[in-house]
Amino acid sequence: MARLDYQPIDLKEPADIVAAMRARRGGQLNPVDRMLLYSPPVARGWNDLMLAMRTEISLPDKYREMAVCAIGVAHGNDFEVGVHGPIYLKAGGTQAQLEALRDLKSAVDNVQMFDARERAVIRLTDEMTHQVNVSDATFSEVRSAFPDSRQLVELVAVIASYNMAARFVGALEIHHADLVTKEAS
Numbered sequence: 001m002a003r004l005d006y007q008p009i010d011l012k013e014p015a016d017i018v019a020a021m022r023a024r025r026g027g028q029l030n031p032v033d034r035m036l037l038y039s040p041p042v043a044r045g046w047n048d049l050m051l052a053m054r055t056e057i058s059l060p061d062k063y064r065e066m067a068v069c070a071i072g073v074a075h076g077n078d079f080e081v082g083v084h085g086p087i088y089l090k091a092g093g094t095q096a097q098l099e100a101l102r103d104l105k106s107a108v109d110n111v112q113m114f115d116a117r118e119r120a121v122i123r124l125t126d127e128m129t130h131q132v133n134v135s136d137a138t139f140s141e142v143r144s145a146f147p148d149s150r151q152l153v154e155l156v157a158v159i160a161s162y163n164m165a166a167r168f169v170g171a172l173e174i175h176h177a178d179l180v181t182k183e184a185s
Contacts, residue, residue, distance in 0.1 A: 002173050002178060007035070031178040064091075068158070074130065077170055078175055119141075124156070
């Protein structure tokens with residue numbers, strides 16, 4: 001159970017922010033939205049940022065979702081993995097790869113399961129999540145895997161943004177099960 005009660009699922013105000021969040025989510029507010037709406041300015045900024053991360057960047061979805069799943073694993077966050085695992089599979093990841101991501105230390109060197117670009121994403125995600133700063137060796141590996149500077153910046157931004165999300169979800173104890181239980185209503 002979350003540490004705060006969720007805002008009502010049928011919340012109407014502030015109308016502009018609620019409408020924007022519902023539009024991004026296909027008409028529904030999820031548990032994260034319903035926590036964010038305690039602070040309308042934070043909800044607005046968050047929604048705009050995550051809209052950009054999900055729909056406006058050039059980074060292929062597979063790498064975004066791989067990073068998000070790795071972040072969820074690193075934080076022990078069932079919400080991120082539960083929400084983004086199926087999106088990762090739809091974007092081209094395999095069930096075996098998703099399972100392998102559950103052990104990031106092994107996945108980062110798993111040449112049978114992940115290609116060089118995927119391993120670079122895992123290594124960057126792991127370093128940004130656990131150490132914040134990135135080693136020169138890792139940056140060089142990622143730069144080689146993503147020679148397009150825009151995609152490289154977008155990958156770093158995705159990892160930073162979803163680490164923020166995982167920390168928010170973790171601190172407030174928002175769980176994937178809250179998407180479907182009566183407690184989330």
